[in-house]
Amino acid sequence: MRTRTLLASLAVATVVLGAGPAFAADPKVAPGGNFDLSVWQLQEPVGSPGSPTTISSSRLQGPNGYQDAYFYTDTRDGAMTFWAPEKGVTTPNSNYARSxxxxxxxxxxxxxxALSGTHRMNATLRVVSVTSNVCVGQIHLGSGGSSTKPLLELYYRSSGDIVLGTENSPSGGQTLHTVGHVSVGKTWTYTIGVSGGHTIDLTVNGSTTHYAIPSSFNPYKQYFKAGSYNQSSSDSTTRGARVAFYGLTVSHS
Known part of the structure:
Protein backbone atom coordinates (compact mmCIF):
# COMPACT_ATOMS: atom_id res chain seq x y z
CA MET A 1 0.00 0.00 0.00
CA ARG A 2 1.18 3.50 -0.84
CA THR A 3 0.20 5.94 1.90
CA ARG A 4 0.30 9.71 1.76
CA THR A 5 -0.10 11.20 5.21
CA LEU A 6 -1.04 14.68 6.32
CA LEU A 7 -1.09 14.44 10.10
CA ALA A 8 0.25 16.56 12.91
CA SER A 9 3.79 15.42 13.56
CA LEU A 10 3.39 15.84 17.30
CA ALA A 11 1.88 13.00 19.29
CA VAL A 12 -0.29 15.48 21.18
CA ALA A 13 -2.50 16.11 18.14
CA THR A 14 -5.58 14.59 19.75
CA VAL A 15 -9.18 15.49 18.93
CA VAL A 16 -12.32 14.91 20.96
CA LEU A 17 -15.33 14.33 18.70
CA GLY A 18 -18.20 16.74 19.27
CA ALA A 19 -15.93 19.28 20.93
CA GLY A 20 -12.88 21.35 20.14
CA PRO A 21 -9.47 19.71 19.93
CA ALA A 22 -8.14 18.53 23.30
CA PHE A 23 -4.53 19.10 22.22
CA ALA A 24 -2.99 20.53 19.10
CA ALA A 25 0.19 20.75 17.07
CA ASP A 26 2.73 23.55 17.44
CA PRO A 27 0.76 26.79 16.97
CA LYS A 28 3.92 28.82 16.34
CA VAL A 29 4.95 27.34 12.99
CA ALA A 30 3.49 27.37 9.49
CA PRO A 31 1.19 24.47 8.52
CA GLY A 32 4.17 22.78 6.84
CA GLY A 33 5.88 22.53 10.23
CA ASN A 34 3.09 20.36 11.61
CA PHE A 35 1.84 18.60 8.50
CA ASP A 36 3.44 16.71 5.61
CA LEU A 37 2.55 18.93 2.66
CA SER A 38 4.86 17.19 0.19
CA VAL A 39 1.90 15.59 -1.60
CA TRP A 40 -0.31 18.66 -1.94
CA GLN A 41 -0.40 21.99 -3.68
CA LEU A 42 -2.59 24.90 -2.62
CA GLN A 43 -5.02 27.00 -4.63
CA GLU A 44 -6.03 30.35 -3.12
CA PRO A 45 -8.84 32.88 -3.80
CA VAL A 46 -6.39 35.50 -5.11
CA GLY A 47 -4.55 36.05 -8.39
CA SER A 48 -5.84 37.22 -11.75
CA PRO A 49 -9.41 36.67 -13.01
CA GLY A 50 -9.88 33.04 -13.99
CA SER A 51 -6.39 32.14 -12.77
CA PRO A 52 -6.17 31.72 -8.98
CA THR A 53 -2.75 31.69 -7.34
CA THR A 54 -1.28 28.20 -6.86
CA ILE A 55 1.35 27.47 -4.20
CA SER A 56 3.60 24.47 -4.93
CA SER A 57 4.25 21.74 -2.39
CA SER A 58 7.90 22.78 -2.16
CA ARG A 59 6.84 26.22 -0.93
CA LEU A 60 4.36 24.78 1.57
CA GLN A 61 6.79 22.49 3.36
CA GLY A 62 8.60 23.10 6.64
CA PRO A 63 8.06 25.24 9.76
CA ASN A 64 8.82 28.39 7.77
CA GLY A 65 6.70 27.31 4.83
CA TYR A 66 4.06 29.36 3.09
CA GLN A 67 1.13 30.82 4.99
CA ASP A 68 -1.03 33.89 4.65
CA ALA A 69 -4.53 35.13 5.48
CA TYR A 70 -6.15 32.33 3.45
CA PHE A 71 -4.01 29.40 4.65
CA TYR A 72 -2.39 29.43 8.05
CA THR A 73 -1.80 27.79 11.41
CA ASP A 74 -4.38 28.73 14.03
CA THR A 75 -2.25 30.17 16.84
CA ARG A 76 -4.66 28.84 19.46
CA ASP A 77 -4.64 25.13 18.59
CA GLY A 78 -2.25 24.51 15.67
CA ALA A 79 -5.01 23.64 13.19
CA MET A 80 -4.26 23.97 9.48
CA THR A 81 -6.87 26.56 8.58
CA PHE A 82 -8.39 27.51 5.21
CA TRP A 83 -10.30 30.77 4.63
CA ALA A 84 -12.36 31.37 1.48
CA PRO A 85 -14.32 34.64 1.34
CA GLU A 86 -17.44 35.09 -0.77
CA LYS A 87 -15.53 37.52 -3.00
CA GLY A 88 -12.38 36.08 -4.50
CA VAL A 89 -10.66 34.90 -7.67
CA THR A 90 -12.25 31.74 -9.09
CA THR A 91 -11.33 29.13 -11.65
CA PRO A 92 -12.88 29.48 -15.14
CA ASN A 93 -15.40 26.71 -14.39
CA SER A 94 -16.62 27.96 -11.01
CA ASN A 95 -18.36 30.98 -9.54
CA TYR A 96 -16.97 30.29 -6.06
CA ALA A 97 -13.67 31.10 -4.37
CA ARG A 98 -11.58 28.48 -2.61
CA SER A 99 -8.60 27.90 -0.37
CA ALA A 114 -7.41 5.08 -11.82
CA LEU A 115 -10.74 4.13 -10.23
CA SER A 116 -9.57 0.53 -9.91
CA GLY A 117 -8.09 -0.37 -6.55
CA THR A 118 -8.87 1.23 -3.20
CA HIS A 119 -8.41 4.95 -2.55
CA ARG A 120 -9.18 6.74 0.71
CA MET A 121 -9.00 10.23 2.20
CA ASN A 122 -9.55 10.45 5.97
CA ALA A 123 -10.03 13.80 7.70
CA THR A 124 -10.62 15.24 11.13
CA LEU A 125 -11.88 18.82 10.97
CA ARG A 126 -14.28 21.46 12.11
CA VAL A 127 -16.05 24.21 10.22
CA VAL A 128 -15.24 27.32 12.20
CA SER A 129 -17.67 29.53 10.27
CA VAL A 130 -19.72 29.32 7.08
CA THR A 131 -22.15 31.68 5.35
CA SER A 132 -24.33 29.00 3.79
CA ASN A 133 -22.44 26.01 2.36
CA VAL A 134 -18.82 24.86 1.96
CA CYS A 135 -17.22 21.88 0.24
CA VAL A 136 -14.63 20.33 2.57
CA GLY A 137 -13.55 17.33 0.46
CA GLN A 138 -13.70 16.14 -3.14
CA ILE A 139 -12.78 13.40 -5.52
CA HIS A 140 -12.26 15.27 -8.78
CA LEU A 141 -12.00 14.06 -12.35
CA GLY A 142 -8.50 14.12 -13.81
CA SER A 143 -7.35 12.94 -17.23
CA GLY A 144 -9.42 10.77 -19.54
CA GLY A 145 -11.82 13.26 -21.09
CA SER A 146 -12.90 16.88 -21.30
CA SER A 147 -15.08 17.07 -18.17
CA THR A 148 -14.07 19.44 -15.37
CA LYS A 149 -16.62 17.99 -12.92
CA PRO A 150 -15.99 16.22 -9.61
CA LEU A 151 -16.90 12.61 -9.01
CA LEU A 152 -18.16 13.70 -5.60
CA GLU A 153 -18.18 16.67 -3.24
CA LEU A 154 -18.73 16.60 0.52
CA TYR A 155 -20.57 19.70 1.74
CA TYR A 156 -21.12 21.22 5.16
CA ARG A 157 -24.10 23.56 5.45
CA SER A 158 -24.70 26.37 7.93
CA SER A 159 -27.58 24.33 9.36
CA GLY A 160 -25.04 21.72 10.47
CA ASP A 161 -26.10 19.20 7.84
CA ILE A 162 -23.36 17.21 6.12
CA VAL A 163 -24.34 16.43 2.52
CA LEU A 164 -22.66 14.26 -0.09
CA GLY A 165 -23.08 15.32 -3.72
CA THR A 166 -22.50 12.51 -6.23
CA GLU A 167 -22.18 13.53 -9.87
CA ASN A 168 -24.66 11.79 -12.20
CA SER A 169 -22.29 11.78 -15.19
CA PRO A 170 -19.17 13.60 -16.43
CA SER A 171 -21.58 15.96 -18.21
CA GLY A 172 -23.01 17.18 -14.90
CA GLY A 173 -25.99 16.93 -12.63
CA GLN A 174 -25.57 16.13 -8.95
CA THR A 175 -27.59 13.98 -6.55
CA LEU A 176 -27.53 15.08 -2.91
CA HIS A 177 -27.52 12.72 0.10
CA THR A 178 -27.76 14.02 3.68
CA VAL A 179 -25.28 11.90 5.63
CA GLY A 180 -24.92 13.55 9.04
CA HIS A 181 -25.34 16.58 11.27
CA VAL A 182 -22.74 18.42 13.38
CA SER A 183 -23.09 21.87 14.91
CA VAL A 184 -20.88 24.67 13.58
CA GLY A 185 -17.56 24.71 15.41
CA LYS A 186 -17.71 21.06 16.51
CA THR A 187 -15.12 18.51 15.43
CA TRP A 188 -16.05 15.61 13.14
CA THR A 189 -14.47 13.03 10.87
CA TYR A 190 -14.96 11.79 7.36
CA THR A 191 -13.56 9.17 5.01
CA ILE A 192 -14.28 9.48 1.30
CA GLY A 193 -13.03 7.01 -1.22
CA VAL A 194 -13.67 4.50 -3.96
CA SER A 195 -13.19 0.75 -4.11
CA GLY A 196 -13.23 -1.85 -6.86
CA GLY A 197 -13.62 0.78 -9.55
CA HIS A 198 -17.37 1.04 -9.11
CA THR A 199 -18.29 2.06 -5.53
CA ILE A 200 -18.06 5.31 -3.57
CA ASP A 201 -17.49 4.66 0.13
CA LEU A 202 -18.33 7.41 2.64
CA THR A 203 -17.96 7.34 6.41
CA VAL A 204 -19.03 10.30 8.57
CA ASN A 205 -18.41 10.00 12.32
CA GLY A 206 -18.31 6.21 12.02
CA SER A 207 -21.46 5.78 9.91
CA THR A 208 -20.77 4.31 6.45
CA THR A 209 -22.80 4.48 3.24
CA HIS A 210 -22.04 3.31 -0.31
CA TYR A 211 -22.99 4.68 -3.74
CA ALA A 212 -22.59 3.19 -7.21
CA ILE A 213 -20.28 4.97 -9.66
CA PRO A 214 -21.92 5.32 -13.12
CA SER A 215 -19.98 3.57 -15.87
CA SER A 216 -19.63 6.88 -17.74
CA PHE A 217 -16.85 7.77 -15.27
CA ASN A 218 -14.76 4.70 -16.15
CA PRO A 219 -12.48 6.48 -18.68
CA TYR A 220 -11.47 9.10 -16.10
CA LYS A 221 -8.68 9.14 -13.57
CA GLN A 222 -9.14 10.99 -10.28
CA TYR A 223 -7.50 13.01 -7.51
CA PHE A 224 -8.40 14.19 -4.00
CA LYS A 225 -9.00 17.76 -2.82
CA ALA A 226 -9.58 19.11 0.70
CA GLY A 227 -9.98 22.51 2.34
CA SER A 228 -12.52 25.30 2.08
CA TYR A 229 -14.30 25.56 -1.28
CA ASN A 230 -16.95 28.16 -0.49
CA GLN A 231 -20.32 27.58 -2.16
CA SER A 232 -21.68 31.12 -1.98
CA SER A 233 -20.58 34.39 -3.57
CA SER A 234 -21.17 38.10 -3.02
CA ASP A 235 -19.16 41.33 -2.94
CA SER A 236 -18.08 40.63 0.65
CA THR A 237 -14.48 39.87 1.59
CA THR A 238 -15.39 39.31 5.25
CA ARG A 239 -18.17 36.74 4.83
CA GLY A 240 -17.19 33.22 3.83
CA ALA A 241 -16.12 29.79 5.06
CA ARG A 242 -13.29 29.02 7.47
CA VAL A 243 -12.34 25.35 7.94
CA ALA A 244 -9.77 23.92 10.38
CA PHE A 245 -8.13 20.52 9.78
CA TYR A 246 -6.50 18.41 12.51
CA GLY A 247 -5.69 15.36 10.41
CA LEU A 248 -5.77 14.26 6.78
CA THR A 249 -4.58 10.90 5.47
CA VAL A 250 -4.62 9.77 1.84
CA SER A 251 -3.95 6.15 0.86
CA HIS A 252 -3.93 4.10 -2.35
CA SER A 253 -3.72 0.33 -2.79
Whole structure:
Protein backbone atom coordinates (compact mmCIF):
# COMPACT_ATOMS: atom_id res chain seq x y z
CA MET A 1 0.00 0.00 0.00
CA ARG A 2 1.18 3.50 -0.84
CA THR A 3 0.20 5.94 1.90
CA ARG A 4 0.30 9.71 1.76
CA THR A 5 -0.10 11.20 5.21
CA LEU A 6 -1.04 14.68 6.32
CA LEU A 7 -1.09 14.44 10.10
CA ALA A 8 0.25 16.56 12.91
CA SER A 9 3.79 15.42 13.56
CA LEU A 10 3.39 15.84 17.30
CA ALA A 11 1.88 13.00 19.29
CA VAL A 12 -0.29 15.48 21.18
CA ALA A 13 -2.50 16.11 18.14
CA THR A 14 -5.58 14.59 19.75
CA VAL A 15 -9.18 15.49 18.93
CA VAL A 16 -12.32 14.91 20.96
CA LEU A 17 -15.33 14.33 18.70
CA GLY A 18 -18.20 16.74 19.27
CA ALA A 19 -15.93 19.28 20.93
CA GLY A 20 -12.88 21.35 20.14
CA PRO A 21 -9.47 19.71 19.93
CA ALA A 22 -8.14 18.53 23.30
CA PHE A 23 -4.53 19.10 22.22
CA ALA A 24 -2.99 20.53 19.10
CA ALA A 25 0.19 20.75 17.07
CA ASP A 26 2.73 23.55 17.44
CA PRO A 27 0.76 26.79 16.97
CA LYS A 28 3.92 28.82 16.34
CA VAL A 29 4.95 27.34 12.99
CA ALA A 30 3.49 27.37 9.49
CA PRO A 31 1.19 24.47 8.52
CA GLY A 32 4.17 22.78 6.84
CA GLY A 33 5.88 22.53 10.23
CA ASN A 34 3.09 20.36 11.61
CA PHE A 35 1.84 18.60 8.50
CA ASP A 36 3.44 16.71 5.61
CA LEU A 37 2.55 18.93 2.66
CA SER A 38 4.86 17.19 0.19
CA VAL A 39 1.90 15.59 -1.60
CA TRP A 40 -0.31 18.66 -1.94
CA GLN A 41 -0.40 21.99 -3.68
CA LEU A 42 -2.59 24.90 -2.62
CA GLN A 43 -5.02 27.00 -4.63
CA GLU A 44 -6.03 30.35 -3.12
CA PRO A 45 -8.84 32.88 -3.80
CA VAL A 46 -6.39 35.50 -5.11
CA GLY A 47 -4.55 36.05 -8.39
CA SER A 48 -5.84 37.22 -11.75
CA PRO A 49 -9.41 36.67 -13.01
CA GLY A 50 -9.88 33.04 -13.99
CA SER A 51 -6.39 32.14 -12.77
CA PRO A 52 -6.17 31.72 -8.98
CA THR A 53 -2.75 31.69 -7.34
CA THR A 54 -1.28 28.20 -6.86
CA ILE A 55 1.35 27.47 -4.20
CA SER A 56 3.60 24.47 -4.93
CA SER A 57 4.25 21.74 -2.39
CA SER A 58 7.90 22.78 -2.16
CA ARG A 59 6.84 26.22 -0.93
CA LEU A 60 4.36 24.78 1.57
CA GLN A 61 6.79 22.49 3.36
CA GLY A 62 8.60 23.10 6.64
CA PRO A 63 8.06 25.24 9.76
CA ASN A 64 8.82 28.39 7.77
CA GLY A 65 6.70 27.31 4.83
CA TYR A 66 4.06 29.36 3.09
CA GLN A 67 1.13 30.82 4.99
CA ASP A 68 -1.03 33.89 4.65
CA ALA A 69 -4.53 35.13 5.48
CA TYR A 70 -6.15 32.33 3.45
CA PHE A 71 -4.01 29.40 4.65
CA TYR A 72 -2.39 29.43 8.05
CA THR A 73 -1.80 27.79 11.41
CA ASP A 74 -4.38 28.73 14.03
CA THR A 75 -2.25 30.17 16.84
CA ARG A 76 -4.66 28.84 19.46
CA ASP A 77 -4.64 25.13 18.59
CA GLY A 78 -2.25 24.51 15.67
CA ALA A 79 -5.01 23.64 13.19
CA MET A 80 -4.26 23.97 9.48
CA THR A 81 -6.87 26.56 8.58
CA PHE A 82 -8.39 27.51 5.21
CA TRP A 83 -10.30 30.77 4.63
CA ALA A 84 -12.36 31.37 1.48
CA PRO A 85 -14.32 34.64 1.34
CA GLU A 86 -17.44 35.09 -0.77
CA LYS A 87 -15.53 37.52 -3.00
CA GLY A 88 -12.38 36.08 -4.50
CA VAL A 89 -10.66 34.90 -7.67
CA THR A 90 -12.25 31.74 -9.09
CA THR A 91 -11.33 29.13 -11.65
CA PRO A 92 -12.88 29.48 -15.14
CA ASN A 93 -15.40 26.71 -14.39
CA SER A 94 -16.62 27.96 -11.01
CA ASN A 95 -18.36 30.98 -9.54
CA TYR A 96 -16.97 30.29 -6.06
CA ALA A 97 -13.67 31.10 -4.37
CA ARG A 98 -11.58 28.48 -2.61
CA SER A 99 -8.60 27.90 -0.37
CA UNK A 100 -8.04 24.24 -1.10
CA UNK A 101 -5.37 21.56 -1.35
CA UNK A 102 -5.01 19.51 -4.53
CA UNK A 103 -3.39 16.06 -4.33
CA UNK A 104 0.05 15.71 -5.92
CA UNK A 105 2.63 12.95 -6.30
CA UNK A 106 5.86 13.15 -4.32
CA UNK A 107 7.67 13.60 -7.64
CA UNK A 108 5.89 16.94 -8.07
CA UNK A 109 3.52 15.77 -10.79
CA UNK A 110 -0.24 16.01 -10.40
CA UNK A 111 -1.92 12.96 -8.83
CA UNK A 112 -4.07 11.17 -11.41
CA UNK A 113 -5.13 7.70 -10.29
CA ALA A 114 -7.41 5.08 -11.82
CA LEU A 115 -10.74 4.13 -10.23
CA SER A 116 -9.57 0.53 -9.91
CA GLY A 117 -8.09 -0.37 -6.55
CA THR A 118 -8.87 1.23 -3.20
CA HIS A 119 -8.41 4.95 -2.55
CA ARG A 120 -9.18 6.74 0.71
CA MET A 121 -9.00 10.23 2.20
CA ASN A 122 -9.55 10.45 5.97
CA ALA A 123 -10.03 13.80 7.70
CA THR A 124 -10.62 15.24 11.13
CA LEU A 125 -11.88 18.82 10.97
CA ARG A 126 -14.28 21.46 12.11
CA VAL A 127 -16.05 24.21 10.22
CA VAL A 128 -15.24 27.32 12.20
CA SER A 129 -17.67 29.53 10.27
CA VAL A 130 -19.72 29.32 7.08
CA THR A 131 -22.15 31.68 5.35
CA SER A 132 -24.33 29.00 3.79
CA ASN A 133 -22.44 26.01 2.36
CA VAL A 134 -18.82 24.86 1.96
CA CYS A 135 -17.22 21.88 0.24
CA VAL A 136 -14.63 20.33 2.57
CA GLY A 137 -13.55 17.33 0.46
CA GLN A 138 -13.70 16.14 -3.14
CA ILE A 139 -12.78 13.40 -5.52
CA HIS A 140 -12.26 15.27 -8.78
CA LEU A 141 -12.00 14.06 -12.35
CA GLY A 142 -8.50 14.12 -13.81
CA SER A 143 -7.35 12.94 -17.23
CA GLY A 144 -9.42 10.77 -19.54
CA GLY A 145 -11.82 13.26 -21.09
CA SER A 146 -12.90 16.88 -21.30
CA SER A 147 -15.08 17.07 -18.17
CA THR A 148 -14.07 19.44 -15.37
CA LYS A 149 -16.62 17.99 -12.92
CA PRO A 150 -15.99 16.22 -9.61
CA LEU A 151 -16.90 12.61 -9.01
CA LEU A 152 -18.16 13.70 -5.60
CA GLU A 153 -18.18 16.67 -3.24
CA LEU A 154 -18.73 16.60 0.52
CA TYR A 155 -20.57 19.70 1.74
CA TYR A 156 -21.12 21.22 5.16
CA ARG A 157 -24.10 23.56 5.45
CA SER A 158 -24.70 26.37 7.93
CA SER A 159 -27.58 24.33 9.36
CA GLY A 160 -25.04 21.72 10.47
CA ASP A 161 -26.10 19.20 7.84
CA ILE A 162 -23.36 17.21 6.12
CA VAL A 163 -24.34 16.43 2.52
CA LEU A 164 -22.66 14.26 -0.09
CA GLY A 165 -23.08 15.32 -3.72
CA THR A 166 -22.50 12.51 -6.23
CA GLU A 167 -22.18 13.53 -9.87
CA ASN A 168 -24.66 11.79 -12.20
CA SER A 169 -22.29 11.78 -15.19
CA PRO A 170 -19.17 13.60 -16.43
CA SER A 171 -21.58 15.96 -18.21
CA GLY A 172 -23.01 17.18 -14.90
CA GLY A 173 -25.99 16.93 -12.63
CA GLN A 174 -25.57 16.13 -8.95
CA THR A 175 -27.59 13.98 -6.55
CA LEU A 176 -27.53 15.08 -2.91
CA HIS A 177 -27.52 12.72 0.10
CA THR A 178 -27.76 14.02 3.68
CA VAL A 179 -25.28 11.90 5.63
CA GLY A 180 -24.92 13.55 9.04
CA HIS A 181 -25.34 16.58 11.27
CA VAL A 182 -22.74 18.42 13.38
CA SER A 183 -23.09 21.87 14.91
CA VAL A 184 -20.88 24.67 13.58
CA GLY A 185 -17.56 24.71 15.41
CA LYS A 186 -17.71 21.06 16.51
CA THR A 187 -15.12 18.51 15.43
CA TRP A 188 -16.05 15.61 13.14
CA THR A 189 -14.47 13.03 10.87
CA TYR A 190 -14.96 11.79 7.36
CA THR A 191 -13.56 9.17 5.01
CA ILE A 192 -14.28 9.48 1.30
CA GLY A 193 -13.03 7.01 -1.22
CA VAL A 194 -13.67 4.50 -3.96
CA SER A 195 -13.19 0.75 -4.11
CA GLY A 196 -13.23 -1.85 -6.86
CA GLY A 197 -13.62 0.78 -9.55
CA HIS A 198 -17.37 1.04 -9.11
CA THR A 199 -18.29 2.06 -5.53
CA ILE A 200 -18.06 5.31 -3.57
CA ASP A 201 -17.49 4.66 0.13
CA LEU A 202 -18.33 7.41 2.64
CA THR A 203 -17.96 7.34 6.41
CA VAL A 204 -19.03 10.30 8.57
CA ASN A 205 -18.41 10.00 12.32
CA GLY A 206 -18.31 6.21 12.02
CA SER A 207 -21.46 5.78 9.91
CA THR A 208 -20.77 4.31 6.45
CA THR A 209 -22.80 4.48 3.24
CA HIS A 210 -22.04 3.31 -0.31
CA TYR A 211 -22.99 4.68 -3.74
CA ALA A 212 -22.59 3.19 -7.21
CA ILE A 213 -20.28 4.97 -9.66
CA PRO A 214 -21.92 5.32 -13.12
CA SER A 215 -19.98 3.57 -15.87
CA SER A 216 -19.63 6.88 -17.74
CA PHE A 217 -16.85 7.77 -15.27
CA ASN A 218 -14.76 4.70 -16.15
CA PRO A 219 -12.48 6.48 -18.68
CA TYR A 220 -11.47 9.10 -16.10
CA LYS A 221 -8.68 9.14 -13.57
CA GLN A 222 -9.14 10.99 -10.28
CA TYR A 223 -7.50 13.01 -7.51
CA PHE A 224 -8.40 14.19 -4.00
CA LYS A 225 -9.00 17.76 -2.82
CA ALA A 226 -9.58 19.11 0.70
CA GLY A 227 -9.98 22.51 2.34
CA SER A 228 -12.52 25.30 2.08
CA TYR A 229 -14.30 25.56 -1.28
CA ASN A 230 -16.95 28.16 -0.49
CA GLN A 231 -20.32 27.58 -2.16
CA SER A 232 -21.68 31.12 -1.98
CA SER A 233 -20.58 34.39 -3.57
CA SER A 234 -21.17 38.10 -3.02
CA ASP A 235 -19.16 41.33 -2.94
CA SER A 236 -18.08 40.63 0.65
CA THR A 237 -14.48 39.87 1.59
CA THR A 238 -15.39 39.31 5.25
CA ARG A 239 -18.17 36.74 4.83
CA GLY A 240 -17.19 33.22 3.83
CA ALA A 241 -16.12 29.79 5.06
CA ARG A 242 -13.29 29.02 7.47
CA VAL A 243 -12.34 25.35 7.94
CA ALA A 244 -9.77 23.92 10.38
CA PHE A 245 -8.13 20.52 9.78
CA TYR A 246 -6.50 18.41 12.51
CA GLY A 247 -5.69 15.36 10.41
CA LEU A 248 -5.77 14.26 6.78
CA THR A 249 -4.58 10.90 5.47
CA VAL A 250 -4.62 9.77 1.84
CA SER A 251 -3.95 6.15 0.86
CA HIS A 252 -3.93 4.10 -2.35
CA SER A 253 -3.72 0.33 -2.79
Missing amino acids: ELREMNRSGSAADW
